[in-house]
Structures are given as structure tokens and as C-alpha cells.
Amino acid sequence: MKVWIKGKIPGDSGKKTFLNESEIVAGKRPAVEIYDHGRYFAMTGMRLSGLPETPQDRQPIIDDLFKLYFSEPKSKATEEKSSRLSVIERARKYIDTIPGAVSGSGGHNKTYQVACILILGFGLTKSEARILLSEYNRRCEPQWREKELDHKIDSADKEPGPRGYLRDAKDGDLPGITIPDYLERSGESIVAPPSWPVLAEEALYGLAGDIVRTIEPHSEADPAALLIQLLAGIGIAIGRNPFFEAEADRHRMNLYAVLVGSSSKSRKGTSWGHVSRLLREVEPDWNKLETSGLSSGEGLIWAVRNPIEKQEPIREGKSVTGYQTIITDHGIADKRLLVQEAEFASTLRVLSRDGNTLSAVIRDAWDKDVLRIKTKNSPAEATDTHIGIVAHITADELRQYLSRTEAGNGFANRFLFICVSRSKSLPEGGNLNPHDLVLLRERLAKALAFAKTTGQMRRDEDARNIWCAVYDDLAEGKLGLFGAITARAEAQVLRLSCLYALLDESPIVRKPHLLAALALWDYALDSARFIFSDALGNSTADEILTALRSTPDGMTRTEIRDFFGRNRRVDEITRALTMLAEHGMASFQMESDTGGRSAERWRAMSTTYTTETSKASPSVVNVVGRS
Secondary structure, three states, rough: OOOEEOOOOOOOOEEEEOOOOOOEEOOEOOEEEEEEOOOOOOOOOOOOOOOOOEEEEOHHHHHHHHHHOOOOOOOOHHHHHHHHHHHHHHHHHHOOOOOOEEEOOOOOHHHHHHHHHOOOOHOHHHHHHHHHHHHEEEEEEOOOOOHHHHHHHHHHHOOOOOOOOOOOOHHHHHOOOOOOOOOEOOOOOOOOOOOOOOOOHHHHHHHHHHHHHHHHHOOOOOOOHHHHHHHHHHHHHHHHOOOEEEEOEEEEEOOOEEEOOOOOOOOOOHHHHHHHHHHHHOOHHHHHHHEEEOOOOOHHHHHHHOOOEEEEEEOOOOOEEEEEEEEEEEEOOOOEEEEEEOOOHHHHHHOOOOOOHHHHHHHHHHHEEEEEOOEEOOOEEEOOOOOOEEEEEEEEHHHHHOOHHHHHHHHHHHEEEEEOOOOOOOOOOOOOOHHHHHHHHHHHHHHHHHHOOOOEEOHHHHHHHHHHHHHEEEOOOHHHHHHHHOHHHHHHHHHHHHHHHHHHHOEEEEEHHHHHHHHHHHHHHHHHHHHHHOOOHHHHHHHHHHHHHHHOEEEEEHHHHHHHHOOOOOHHHHHHHHHHHHHHEEEEEEEEEEEOOEEEEEEOOOOOOOOOOOOOOOOOOOOOOHH
């Protein structure tokens, strides 16, 4: 492979040097060559996908290469360069011992740790560290984009603390030197709210990604909204046949998703029109599979009910000679159902009513085979159901109406919360050519036909290795309300990976399917973090934490009670403070007041978030990132 760039050379003539320590490939040793002028190149058609078709101006890289590989005229400079190259080479060997970061397994901080080791540990310049970080990036799964690597190098360069503590150490001593636990921060602030999530390009893998890329330029909908609704719809159209067995549980392909907009104008509903039209064209019964509204558990069961029978007496005259079974309702034969709920805030309010059964039925419909409510007034039951939900709500409504009970009882963590926004302004609407979807419809119809006949699914060896690497991180409990609603990470990633595989007409989950699922889960995870931040789900504790963060000197218990206008009970405040302390969000110190009495002074503790940069571009081509 040859990489061509252009710019102005620092010296008077071109240069060429062989990389003597590199492995010989196809009988040739890799080299760096810089031409001055008057050279001609033949560009073949064998170009890496997604790269520019013409050489790009990359002056900083040329300057860096010239410094690294070509001698200076003065002997002193040569010695300095030789010493510098020695440090760079030792840094390279050290980084080679660090495993590549894997998406979904703390990838941000692992890669940032490498950037800090290069900048702070070995004292490299940003340009030197950037080259070595690019080499490390080749081992990451999936690889970071250039802007992400630049961001990590820039952030590492701003880290306080000593530099060069690894530079002069002997090679044998390097493994024993303690490396600080560098954690990536958002900007320069330690206590900073999470930023808007960014959809990684890996999530747009395969047929689902091709469909989103085709529709997105002609819609104001968020690409993430198009993607999750497409997968949710496909998961229902597929039906119950394909499954993945995890221990004693059989996971089907049904998904629950909530599109969360910053306002009512986030175009949450716009995306569904494109998805629904496509599904109607490939699934003849789709109109029967789509419904709207979530108001009661009985109503949801009724939508997929079994035939209802009752026993009636057989009479001869006035005597009863026996009993016969009469079908009073023939029920619903097709148990596939996708529920659209445009007002999820109303649903959450319904859940808080005494005696409402909706929460329990929704929880059961996600992973159980039988739905029933044991009441005299509700004789209906449903078996072998296959139900998905796509709901819409604003972030403020979600924070207001999602109770601590529903967050903690398993209702919320069955949903994927997806932040969505208006991607662009199209005053006259889009201009999607129906012919652009013809091949995509054919591919989708073929994939659905394959999936409907698929049974048990498995992972191949590569996917299994990645799953083992990320499993503990997925299964690890997280704090507060955010942790409660993301506590079903393993099951969500499993289902998403199976959907990507089925769209590839594969009963085997392979590496790209799992990486795509992890990338989409990262988006859901960052969405939940953005929406709920570090809320604990206890309104008193959350309000106290906000007050403490705005009061650097801290607050005594008396001041905390005054903050609430003395309208909160002492035991309620005590429980809230205990919760904050247990979660490491606040702590107190005993101090004496002017009267010599002891008092607790509470302060917020610093919290470090792993976040990405703000959403920079609505274009699918530019959406990047992972966690």
C-alpha cells in the first residue's frame, strides 16, 4: 500500500529512507519518500473505500516525517535527533505491549490512557505522539477516526502533572513503573454534564446502514431515529422463530425504543413514515401489525389475545345433559405487534395510578411467552406474543414522569433510550427517488424471508472473543438512575447483534454484527447519560446534589433544610444524604460552629464523565464516536 499526500518540503531536495526495523512485505522494505517536484504518478482503481480520490495537502504530516526520518545538516542536531528517535522507538515498543481498545469496553479511557502515556510519560510532542497513537489505533476494534485521535492528543497535552517519567527509565524497569489513572474529561472541566451523543459509523453497518444513508439526505429525521426504528420494525416483522439462548433465557428479536427529543420539534415522528412505508412494501401484513397507544395492560393483551372460550350447558328440556365449549371470540392469529406511542409521557403518568397493570404486562411482553392478568373482568390471555414498542417523549417529560419505581423494577431498562434531534432544515421536503430504494427493498425482502426460517443463533469465534472482552463492562452495575435504566446492557446488545446478523442473512453473529450492536448500544448509553446525568431517581437527593455543586464551601444540615424552606422531613433529608454518600457523590466533615458545637458540612465530590464532543454534523457521513 502507498499513501500519497502533498505539501512543501522543508529542505532543498527530496528524500528517501527505508524503515530498517520494519517487517519486509512482498520482498520490499517499507520506506518514506519525499519528492521535491517534477514527478508523475499513476493512480490505480485499487483505492481504500472512503478515502479521497486525489492527494490531499497534509503539510503538518510532511513536517513531522521530515523531522523523524531525515538527517539535519549539523552533527549536534543529528545527535539530538538520534536521541529523540531513541525515545520515540522506546515509546513505540512500550505501546506495542498494550492491547487495542475495544468498543463498549471502556474504549475512550483506554485510548486516552495511551495518549497520556505518550505525551506525559515519554514527554513526546503532540505530532510525535499522534503518529504513535495512529499505530496503536490499528489494533482498536473498531478504529477511531482522525478527529477523535486529535481530540485525545489535545486533551492529553492539557493534563497537569509531571512529564517524561518514562523517558529515561530502563527498558526492564518500564513494566514496574506506576502509570497514573488518566481519565478523559469533557474539555477542561472535571465536573461537566455529558454532551449530546454521537452515533458511531460502525452502527450503520450492512443493509440497515445502507437504508439509513439512502433516506437520511432527504429527511429532517435524526439518523439514529431512522436506524433504531428500522431495527425495531424489522425485529417484529421477523417474528418469533429466530432466537439466541443465553443460559435458560431465549432472546427473540423484539425491541423497545424511546426517542427522546430536546423539544417537541425534534422530528421524532418524521422518521417513522419512511420506515413504515418501506416495511409495508416488503411485509404484506404490516398494516395489521402496527397499532398505537399504551393505556392499560388489559388493552395490550387484547390486541394479541388468544381465542376466548366458555362452557355452556347442553339442555334437553329443563335438564342439563352436559357442557360444550363455545368460542366467543376468535382472537388474533398473528401475534406480531409493533406499538407506536406518540405520547409516552401519558403512558408514564398512567403507570403511577393505583391498580394499573400496564407496567407488568410491558415487562412480561419483552421476554415472556405468556401474557395474562388474573382478574374476573379480564378473561383474555395471550401466548407466543412478539411485541415491540417505539415511543416518543421530550427529555424534560422523561425526567419528570419516570418514577423511581419504574426505573428500578425493570420497566425502564427494557427500553433503549435514543436521543434524537432535527438533522437539517428541508423547507420543501426531501427529494427521495423511489428508484433508489428498489434494490434495498429487494435485499430487505430477501433478508426477512431468510430470518423467518432461522432458528437458534450463535456467535463465531471472533465475535465470541470480543463478547468475552466486553461482557464484564456491559454487566457492571452503574450508579443512580442512569445505572438502573441501563442495567440490561448484555441482553440489548445480544438482540441488536442478532438483528444485524439476520440482515446479512446469517444465523451466525460475526465480528461486524457485534461491533455494530456495541456502537448502537454506546449511543443508547450516552443518550441515557445525557438525559439523566448522575440523577439518583430520588428528587430530594438530586436537588441536594445540585445545591451542593453550586456551593463550593458546602452546606450544613441546617442550611440544607433552609434550602428546602424547611418543607422536607429530617429523616427524608438524612436518607438523601446517605444515598449521596453511598454513591460517592457527596461527603461531609465535622466542624465546630461559633458556639463550639459540632456540625456536619456537606460538599459535592468531583465526578468524572467519559463523554464525546457535541453533535457536530447532521450528516450520516460525519457522525462518529464510540464509548
